[in-house]
Amino acid sequence: MSEGWLALLQQAFRLLLSFDPDVWSIINVSFSVSFAALFITLIPSIMLGFFLAFTHFPGRWIVTNLIQTLQSIPTVVIGLLVYLLLTRNGAMGDLKWLFSQNGMIFGQMLICAPVLVALSQAAFASVDRRAWETSRTLGANWLMAIWTVCRELRVALLLAIVAAFSRILTEVGCSMMVGGNIMNVTRNIPTAIALETSKGDFAQAIALGLVLLILALVLNFALGSLRGKALPRSH
Amino acid sequence: MIQSTSLPPQIKAAVEATDLLMQFDARRLFSAHKLRFVEGDVIYLQGDNGSGKSTLMKILAGLLKPSQGYVFSQGFSRPAWWQSDSLLGKAVYLHQHPYLFDGTVKYNLTYGLPVRKIRTKALQQRLEQAINMAQLSDLLQHSASDLSGGERQRLAIARAWICQPKLLMLDEPISNMDKHSQRLVLAMINQLKIEGTGLLISSHQTCGLTALCQQHWHIKDQVIHTSQHVPNLDTQQDNSVMGSHYVIAK
Numbered sequence: 001m002s003e004g005w006l007a008l009l010q011q012a013f014r015l016l017l018s019f020d021p022d023v024w025s026i027i028n029v030s031f032s033v034s035f036a037a038l039f040i041t042l043i044p045s046i047m048l049g050f051f052l053a054f055t056h057f058p059g060r061w062i063v064t065n066l067i068q069t070l071q072s073i074p075t076v077v078i079g080l081l082v083y084l085l086l087t088r089n090g091a092m093g094d095l096k097w098l099f100s101q102n103g104m105i106f107g108q109m110l111i112c113a114p115v116l117v118a119l120s121q122a123a124f125a126s127v128d129r130r131a132w133e134t135s136r137t138l139g140a141n142w143l144m145a146i147w148t149v150c151r152e153l154r155v156a157l158l159l160a161i162v163a164a165f166s167r168i169l170t171e172v173g174c175s176m177m178v179g180g181n182i183m184n185v186t187r188n189i190p191t192a193i194a195l196e197t198s199k200g201d202f203a204q205a206i207a208l209g210l211v212l213l214i215l216a217l218v219l220n221f222a223l224g225s226l227r228g229k230a231l232p233r234s235h
Numbered sequence: 236m237i238q239s240t241s242l243p244p245q246i247k248a249a250v251e252a253t254d255l256l257m258q259f260d261a262r263r264l265f266s267a268h269k270l271r272f273v274e275g276d277v278i279y280l281q282g283d284n285g286s287g288k289s290t291l292m293k294i295l296a297g298l299l300k301p302s303q304g305y306v307f308s309q310g311f312s313r314p315a316w317w318q319s320d321s322l323l324g325k326a327v328y329l330h331q332h333p334y335l336f337d338g339t340v341k342y343n344l345t346y347g348l349p350v351r352k353i354r355t356k357a358l359q360q361r362l363e364q365a366i367n368m369a370q371l372s373d374l375l376q377h378s379a380s381d382l383s384g385g386e387r388q389r390l391a392i393a394r395a396w397i398c399q400p401k402l403l404m405l406d407e408p409i410s411n412m413d414k415h416s417q418r419l420v421l422a423m424i425n426q427l428k429i430e431g432t433g434l435l436i437s438s439h440q441t442c443g444l445t446a447l448c449q450q451h452w453h454i455k456d457q458v459i460h461t462s463q464h465v466p467n468l469d470t471q472q473d474n475s476v477m478g479s480h481y482v483i484a485k
Binding site for chain 1: 293296297298323324327328329330332333334336337346347349394395398
């Protein structure tokens with residue numbers, strides 16, 4: 001049994017290090033789709049998080065609770081919703097995004113945004129209000145003041161970004177339903193792992209799993225070092 | 236309501252509040268018929284703890300909206316067409332416990348400069364002068380979070396001083412400060428007074444700083460009273476803080 005595992009691991013490393021085109025195509029699809037979804041949602045979501053934390057308007061708590069609820073909706077349900085929207089008879093059927101990377105990006109945006117908004121709102125709510133006031137009273141316009149506050153909260157915001165990115169990079173339900181798991185087009189790491197495992201081809205599944213593990217390690221160590229530098233400070 | 240009007244440059248910069256009322260829920264904090272804070276004025280704002288001194292300053296700085304009344308500015312340069320003409324950034328407000336941004340002392344000192352239209356050479360001179368006055372030259376590359384209470388206050392005042400504000404509001408600027416830091420802060424504030432900056436200085440008790448003041452605003456019984464008479468001070472205490480070389484600009 002252990003020899004079998006060892007052989008599989010060796011095979012998995014060989015696939016990665018020999019730059020197997022199939023494996024690297026899957027990795028490429030995974031990262032390009034998830035980075036695109038993150039890139040598009042990042043700034044609007046952080047701005048919305050800031051707005052929810054810094055302003056008071058009737059119904060704010062309803063919006064906040066809705067966003068927090070959206071965080072916990074299973075990705076397969078979001079996949080179903082996006083599928084219904086993008087299907088030929090759906091509201092967005094004319095876009096012809098079903099079973100395409102655009103459709104996957106759209107689905108991942110819906111998964112990513114609530115996480116980013118909720119975590120950035122929590123970060124902004126915890127910031128010392130004087131940071132905003134000092135920036136504004138010294139003449140900074142609102143955009144520069146937001147930048148200053150984001151700079152003060154960089155560790156918390158990076159954590160939010162990493163959490164959101166991890167969620168979309170590893171989600172399988174939405175990608176499977178909206179992307180369709182088409183090789184070299186929409187097959188990403190989680191859908192490929194699910195497929196290869198069902199076929200019994202564990203080497204490729206392990207190789208792709210290793211990529212996710214290495215990524216998780218790198219991100220956590222990078223964040224850990226940042227967190228270590230950002231010691232609690234007295235104001 | 237907060238408004239802003241840009242008038243010809245010969246008119247002194249001012250922030251004016253009329254029919255002001257501030258309350259938090261049902262609790263009335265203060266009211267005032269008319270308050271005028273003009274460039275060149277040095278005003279002592281007195282009031283007990285919790286009377287609303289900081290709140291009033293934040294209203295005049297544009298950081299808070301009053302429950303009722305109008306606050307508007309005059310005599311400031313007109314902002315670019317794409318910028319909103321608000322009160323913010325006109326009367327600079329300095330917190331009682333100033334906030335220092337995460338970064339070095341130099342980063343904090345120069346924070347407000349990109350938005351101020353000051354020539355580079357003049358800017359450099361002013362920066363050096365501020366560093367010397369606040370005695371921060373050895374600390375420039377240190378993290379601002381490592382500074383002591385007095386150093387933090389000096390840095391915050393130096394940061395505002397560099398920006399050459401026309402109006403500056405200081406919230407209990409020398410409370411809990413050692414004599415050395417008090418002297419340095421007083422020298423910086425005096426320099427601002429000489430340069431014609433309007434100063435609104437709050438304190439819940441008279442101190443060396445109030446000797447600089449020519450007007451008196453007093454929050455008493457939830458009403459802001461204004462007068463041209465500043466309460467008498469314990470001169471003994473003032474001299475000890477100001478030092479023998481210190482001259483008050485009148």
